[in-house]
Amino acid sequence: MADLQDQLNAPTEAGELDRPASFAAHPAPPSPAPPSTPSTVPSATDSESAAARDLLALHPVADGYCGLPGTLRTLPYYDLELGESSVEADLPRLRAGGTGALLWAVDVSADRPVTSALEQIDLVNHVVARYPEGLRLARSASETADARAHGRIAVLIGPAPGAAVGDSLGTLRALHGLGLRALTLSGTSWAPETGLTPFGEEVVREMNRLGMLVDLTGASEATATRALAVSKAPTMLTRSGARALNGHPDNLSDELLAALGASKGLCLVPCSAARTGPALRDVADHIDHVHRVAGPESVGLSGMYDTGDAHPEGLTSVTDYPALVAELLDRGWSEADLALLTWGNVQRVLRGAEFTARATRYRRGPATTA
């Protein structure tokens, strides 16, 4: 029995499967660059590229928005382990790019958001179960770190659009029970342009009580400001750049970025041509800007791979994260700030939500369903 279990779960074997040596749990000697090394990034020298890979080996990317569940729903057959040309974030590429954790976005249909959210969560569970050497479902910061310690990529479920809760706190709790860990407020009747309705505020408080991350992507200035005030846990934006650099409606004004930084929230800058710009250096500009305005503890990464969005040149797949890190190294980023950007800040926000939940549950029971 013990032998069987060892064979199934031995981390060492997973390490063998995790081909690139530079992503072993312990820093390996600098490895030769994998074939996908971007030669198209002029500012990154070979030594910077190696430094970027070493850094990612220690502090992998926690990617705040991956659209894989929505893409996989449409595919009759796929193999994420061998490599799947129909998707942008299969396992070989995730490993090569230094991804350590992913938020898998829940894609819902407008006519049956609750049912389709359950279907997406079901799909995530089965996909993760199919690739036990590559993926591991995580419901908390600790499980995320644990997955990484076992050489697996942690998969967190979320964000889901707010419509998925069907205007029901009982449904919100059920989705949390099924593993959902982030919810986007915008697009609902209770998070309109003008702010949060009383029920919307109750949703935020209940998310705090449960430990579900509040995603303010797409929220109006008024709604985001109100949510920042109501939420006792750090909030985040899973796919927003800086409005000062790009006028996309989901991008954040400097005022909101500053307020987000003051509340220790998190802005995950997307690798999206529409939101951040056509080239890798545009994404780096947004990261620099958010870093400057919101602070080093409030900036992170969001690939937006498999969402159908066009990606900037030089960041066309998850294998290009090392090039982005190399660019930031070139711009003088410290290793400490880069570690926060790739991994640390997402861990902190997850832990913050869990801490708030534990503190809140002590004094507050489940809110009655309205």
Next chain:
Amino acid sequence: MSGVPDSLEQARAILAEFPVVDGHNDLPWALREQVTYDIDARDIAADQSAHLHTDLARLRAGGVGAQFWSVYVRTDLTGDAAVSATLEQIDCVDQLVARYAGDLRAATTAAGMEAARAEGRIASLKGAEGGHSINNSLATLRALYALGVRYMTLTHNDNIAWADSATDEPGVGGLSAFGREVVREMNREGMLVDLSHVAATTMRAALDVSTAPVIFSHSSSRAVCDHPRNIPDDVLERLPANGGVAMATFVPKFVLQAAVDWTAAADENLRSHGFHHLDTSPEAMKLHRAFEEARPRPVATASTVADHLDHMREVAGIDHIGIGGDYDGTAFTPDGLDDVSGYPNLIAELVDRGWSRDDVAKLTWHNAVRVLGDAEAVARDIQGSRGPSNATLAQLDG
């Protein structure tokens, strides 16, 4: 004081060891309707006999050791609304179990039921009542399973797209192709197929497909009282081969012929005043009372239910019967079985009729626990060879 204990004492003694597994209790829906899930307002640790059939003291007095709490939602809720309401009902049960942890223990397996009995808590399981709760989505069925639901009644009072109800016109003629796939997927998950409320054609179709034991969470015998909610003998006869269990219900309007007739008239009275015939609002109940004054309601007793159990035992066998009271899901209850404290009166009646201690133990505890355990074993077996199904209604039923 000496000699042979009377039958009620014997009943209590047996129940102390082999408590009742009840197949169906609608407390969650009553809490939703009465107080919008404000469980502070219906604290079941206190006496709730003014409002509910169910509270903890009466469950204890009734010798209840396991309860399938129904996460029923009305059939006028469809699509996402039915799913969301079902999730709210599940959430309600979870809240009750968390709040009354000294008396209730969440159970999702036969082993969990035994563990609850061993530590003197009431095993709390969940059953969904009607396929409308899954919105034609097998992934949603799996989500309900993941949230602890361990049976699903295939229909409630109305037909759904893939299964016929006992109290509706013939639709697909039992189960459609998708309906059969639902049954197979329930087998794969380990969720019991509940055939209460469904048409006899659906019962037979489900028994044809299911490789796991089925249950009737709250249905009695049609030979004893001819009501479509009851089970025909030819279906009861199939239970030994299937391994399932039929849990007799107490609802007077299903078990007593005079009550069947009276209810038909009373329902017509409610409908003529613009109410749904299942409405239990104060206004509807007032109308009901007025009707009752004019025409006395026939009263069922523990003996009425025992008649059903005697017949079901004869046809299906002692290993294939159980109890499903439907408390808090019905306006009226039999005399002596007025609320969840009444089970000992039923057992006493059976003891008087010559049921042995072992017979009663099978009826109250063993059969229901065995069925859940067998469904788990079938699921493990199927999961070794078959992955989850994502078939859709459109694919299978065109």
